[in-house]
Every structure is written in C-alpha cells, then in structure tokens.
C-alpha cells in the first residue's frame with residue numbers, strides 16, 4: 219500500500235486508529251474456546267465490528283508465536299481475511315525483527331511476500347545492513363523502533379551518543395539508508411512531548427504510536443506535538459479496545475471503544 223493511499227483512507231474515515239490484535243486466549247470470551255480456531259474467531263469478530271472505524275490492524279506476533287503452529291496458522295488466517303475482505307486496511311506485523319543482511323531478507327520475505335503484510339516493525343540496533351533488506355520491497359513499509367513507550371526506553375534510547383540522544387541518531391542515520399522513503403517509526407504515546415524534536419528531524423514520516431489506553435498515553439498530546447501536514451500518525455490501542463468485554467457482545471463493545479477513539483481523532487483532524 220502506498221502512503222498516499224493510507225492518507226486518503228485516514229481523511230475518508232476521519233480516523234488514524236490502528237487496532238492491536240494482541241489476542242490472548244486467557245482473555246477472550248469463554249464461549250469462543252469451543253471454536254476450532256478461537257484466536258481467528260475472536261479476530262474475525264473484532265475486525266468485522268471495527269473495520270469502518272480504523273485504518274490499520276496490528277497483530278503483535280508474540281501473541282501468535284506463543285501458541286506454536288496453531289498460533290501461526292491463526293495469524294495467517296487473520297492477515298488473509300484482512301487482505302481479501304478489507305484490502306483498504308493497512309496491516310502491521312509487530313514482530314520487532316532485524317538481523318544480519320541475508321537473515322533480514324528471509325524475515326522480509328516471510329512478512330511481506332508469504333504472509334502479505336504491508337509493514338513490519340524492526341529493531342534498528344544492528345544497523346544499516348539489517349534494515350535495508352526490508353526497505354528493498356516496493357510499497358511495503360519498515361517501521362523502525364525509535365523511542366518506545368516503555369520505561370526501558372530510557373536505558374539506551376535517550377542516552378547521548380556523539381552529542382545526541384541515541385533515538386535521534388536512529389532517526390538521522392536511517393534517513394541515509396537506501397529506499398528510506400519506505401521507513402516509518404515507532405514513537406510511544408507515553409513520550410508525546412519528545413515529538414516536537416522528533417518532527418524537526420522527520421517532519422513528514424509516518425509514526426506508529428502505541429501506548430494510548432492501557433499504558434496511559436494521551437491522544438491529544440500525541441496530536442498536539444506529532445501531527446504533520448499529511449497527518450503522519452497511526453495511533454494504536456490493543457487491550458483498551460479488544461478486551462472491552464468478555465461477554466457474548468464483546469465485538470460490539472470493542473466497536474464502542476474504537477468509536478470513542480475515532481471520534482476524538484475526527485475532532486483532532488478538524489482542528490488542523
């Protein structure tokens with residue numbers, strides 16, 4: 219998917235919401251456990267109830283890998299369901315990969331070609347040759363961890379390296395990578411005030427912003443400091459939406475939570 223198409227969807231739906239499909243069988247409604255594939259049954263119900271309110275879905279692969287082959291099959295069924303039924307939706311594999319070049323190429327093939335995701339999250343720590351294999355795929359997006367939402371972000375990401383915070387080095391150096399136009403970045407909603415300086419370095423890049431809802435980040439702060447001329451934001455909520463209820467009406471309850479965020483996003487878009 220091109221970035222222009224994504225921006226068009228954001229304007230049309232008045233939403234830059236990304237719903238995180240972090241599906242945990244300990245948290246899904248009990249009646250679904252009788253299904254042949256309870257993970258997919260849960261995801262399908264959430265997707266059918268919320269697709270008109272969001273522009274992206276982000277399964278975190280950890281929640282699928284934890285169930286072995288059955289989990290991986292559920293992930294494959296979920297991405298296929300999205301690509302067939304809702305091709306206008308931007309899909310993110312939150313896998314946080316990255317390795318030496320030839321291994322990164324295999325990861326890129328797995329997520330972009332075999333599974334058919336539009337984007338994948340990548341850790342920048344191994345540098346240029348670990349990231350460029352992902353960037354080589356046309357109309358696919360590599361979402362580099364820049365400043366993450368967790369407390370541990372302060373262990374390394376904000377440390378000074380050659381007179382500049384490490385996360386700023388990540389932003390600046392990654393701009394010199396081949397096909398860097400295919401880069402997006404992760405910045406946690408819990409670090410919203412850092413967004414002004416981040417936007418000075420990458421004014422137009424799309425940011426995947428997790429951390430509203432369960433982690434306490436503020437949507438209005440993210441928009442105040444991080445919204446660009448082309449919106450440039452995909453704000454993710456996972457637990458806050460998908461676990462709105464553990465009753466039979468769980469999908470409807472998730473749609474109500476998603477609508478609250480979509481309406482707040484619509485107001486933010488109208489401010490600009």
Ligand SMILES: O=c1ccn([C@@H]2O[C@H](COP(=O)(O)O)[C@@H](O)[C@H]2O)c(=O)[nH]1
Nearest residue numbers: 238278366367406428432433455456457
């Ligand atoms: O900095 C980061 C990077 C990734 N995540 C992931 O996003 C979701 C957040 O889930 P919530 O339930 O909305 O808190 C989850 O998959 C994380 O692994 C992040 O939170 N922060």
